[in-house]
Amino acid sequence: MDVGQQLRRLEARLSGEHEEHPPEVVHSFVDEALSRFTGARVSAFVPILVERRVRARMKPSPRPDRVDLPRGQAFALDSPYAEPMSLRTWAWFTAKRLLERELPRRWAHTRGVASTAARIAPLLPLADRQILIASAWLHDIGYAEDLIDTGFHQLDGARFLRREGIPVRVCALVAHHAGAAAVAELRGLAPQLAEFDDERSAVRDALWYSDMTTSPDGDPVVFADRMREIRSRRGPDDPVVRALDVNGDERAAAVRRTEELLWSGARLTAV
Structure with missing residues (x-):
């Protein structure tokens, strides 16, 4: 099984474990984690490292967070995530916070x-x-x-x-x-x-x-x-x-x- 197939299976597994997160958000987390390992010498370990980063990111955090945006913009947000978020992930979280309940x-x-x-x-x-x-x-x-x-x-x-x-x-x-x-x-x-x-x-x-x-x-x-x-x-x-x-x-x-x-x-x- 190649790395791409392993990552798609990882997305499916994480989506099943975290039904509160739309698959699109899980996919964005995986993509962002994967980008950190571009050019890795041993690709066999990439899915494991990606999973570790994504699980850490999905772990709730009581502190305010930062959101990294294009062109270096960032701002404070009362976020449940332990690391900075992409624009589309911030968008999902903000819409969920404002509309879901x-x-x-x-x-x-x-x-x-x-x-x-x-x-x-x-x-x-x-x-x-x-x-x-x-x-x-x-x-x-x-x-x-x-x-x-x-x-x-x-x-x-x-x-x-x-x-x-x-x-x-x-x-x-x-x-x-x-x-x-x-x-x-x-x-x-x-x-x-x-x-x-x-x-x-x-x-x-x-x-x-x-x-x-x-x-x-x-x-x-x-x-x-x-x-x-x-x-x-x-x-x-x-x-x-x-x-x-x-x-x-x-x-x-x-x-x-x-x-x-x-x-x-x-x-x-x-x-």
Whole structure:
């Protein structure tokens, strides 16, 4: 059995032992530990060393921690982990902390969105993958009571992330996800939302796709069914529903572009 197979088995075993951690988080821990042993002379010992580091990292710690971010950014966080975390792991932990108990259905939806984003991420450039996954975990944290300011969850979530020193791309992706600009216009919050740039990229499309093909309970759904569910749940007077007349085509276009990306990835895999 080669090292890659051993590491995948390790991930499966750790995920089974620690059901509180999504497989995506376990995978990120393993990848980060593995990067420390690149070029090791004796590869046979690498899985053992990786497992040791990952288990140490998953061990609860009562002290505040640091989170290492791109470009050397770091900030304090009341984290249960014994070592610094990557951006996407911090994103998972923060979303879990803010949503799991207070808004369990929103947390279920978030987990589904992040799962879809993790499936798309390998089709993106390396630098974009962590940005997408982190944004997926964080996209709805603005619903948490402690973060509510304007009541516009995209904006409240993005402002919180900016205060925490999170990379500006993640803040902006959270701010503009799911056609937020049209909703902001209806709510008189367009100038505030303009604090964040809308990057209009494949990462943005993938985040929108992940959100708009995931039900409130975290299950995969087709885009049309998700739009019908939003209209039914929110009612015709809700700004989100009213904004669909403006941003519905833009939402659909983002979904189509991401589906094309997924199809192209599937074709390459099949070759």
